[in-house]
Amino acid sequence: MKWAVLVGGRGSNLAALLESGLDVRLVVSHRARVGALDIAARAGVPARVLLPRKDEGPVALDRTLAEWLEAAGIEAVAAAGYLRILRAPVVDRYVGRILNVHPSLLPAFPGLHALEQALAHGVKVTGVTVHLVDAGLDSGPIVAQEPVPVLPGDTADTLGARVQAVEHRLLPAAAWALDEGRLEVRGRQVRWRQTSAGVCAPPGGTRRGAPDKSEPRFGSDTTQVGRRAPCEH
Numbered sequence: 001m002k003w004a005v006l007v008g009g010r011g012s013n014l015a016a017l018l019e020s021g022l023d024v025r026l027v028v029s030h031r032a033r034v035g036a037l038d039i040a041a042r043a044g045v046p047a048r049v050l051l052p053r054k055d056e057g058p059v060a061l062d063r064t065l066a067e068w069l070e071a072a073g074i075e076a077v078a079a080a081g082y083l084r085i086l087r088a089p090v091v092d093r094y095v096g097r098i099l100n101v102h103p104s105l106l107p108a109f110p111g112l113h114a115l116e117q118a119l120a121h122g123v124k125v126t127g128v129t130v131h132l133v134d135a136g137l138d139s140g141p142i143v144a145q146e147p148v149p150v151l152p153g154d155t156a157d158t159l160g161a162r163v164q165a166v167e168h169r170l171l172p173a174a175a176w177a178l179d180e181g182r183l184e185v186r187g188r189q190v191r192w193r194q195t196s197a198g199v200c201a202p203p204g205g206t207r208r209g210a211p212d213k214s215e216p217r218f219g220s221d222t223t224q225v226g227r228r229a230p231c232e233h
C-alpha cells in the first residue's frame with residue numbers, strides 16, 4: 001500500500017515507519033520547520049506543510065488534504081504528532097485505513113498533553129495506543145495497546161522517552177498489519193490475523209526489511225508485551 005504519514009513534531013515515528021520498510025509516498029505536516037520534515041527530506045519522501053488559509057475552516061482544510069492524498073495515490077494514512085482532528089473529507093475517504101498513535105492507554109487522557117495529564121492524575125501505569133481514526137478525538141477502534149509504568153520522579157521527558165520507544169515498535173507493527181490486510185474490524189473490535197509465516201520472531205529480533213508484524217500480546221509478564229516469542233526450531 002502507498003502510505004502518507006501526517007506529522008508535526010520530531011518525526012521519530014516517521015523514522016520508525018520508514019525503517020520498517022513501509023512504502024511512504026507522502027509526508028504532510030501541520031507545522032513548518034519541524035524535525036519530521038528533515039527526516040522526510042533525508043529519506044527522499046515528498047513532504048508538504050498544510051497551513052489553514054485565512055477564514056478557512058477545518059473541513060475546507062481537510063478537503064485540501066484529501067486532494068493531496070488522492071493526487072499522490074495514497075491508500076493508507078498514519079498520523080504521528082499531527083495535532084489536528086481529521087475531518088470528513090479525509091476520514092470518510094480513508095475509513096478503516098487511518099492509524100493514529102497516542103501516548104496514553106485510551107480512553108484515558110485523550111487529546112493534547114497526554115503525558116502531563118497522566119502525571120498530574122498520578123496514575124502508576126500509562127502507555128501507548130494505536131487506533132483507527134474516526135471523526136472523534138482519539139476515539140476510534142483500538143488496534144494495539146501497551147502499558148508503560150510511571151516511575152517515581154518521572155517527568156514528561158523521562159516518561160515520554162519510554163513511551164516513544166514503545167510507539168516506535170507498536171505503530172509499525174499496526175501499519176504492517178493494516179497494509180497486509182490482517183486487521184479485521186467489527187464495530188469497535190479489531191482482531192489481528194496471523195501472518196502466513198506464523199507469529200514467531202526472526203532470530204536476532206526485528207531488523208530493517210523484516211519488521212515485527214505480529215500482534216502485540218498482553219500477558220502477566222509486561223516485559224514480554226508487544227514482543228514476539230522466538231521461533232521454536
Ligand code: GRF
Pocket residue numbers: 007008009010011012013014036080081082101102103164167
Ligand atoms: C508521539 O508521541 C505521538 O504519540 C503523539 O505525538 C508524538 C509525535 O512524536 N501523537 P514524533 O514526532 O513521531 O517524534
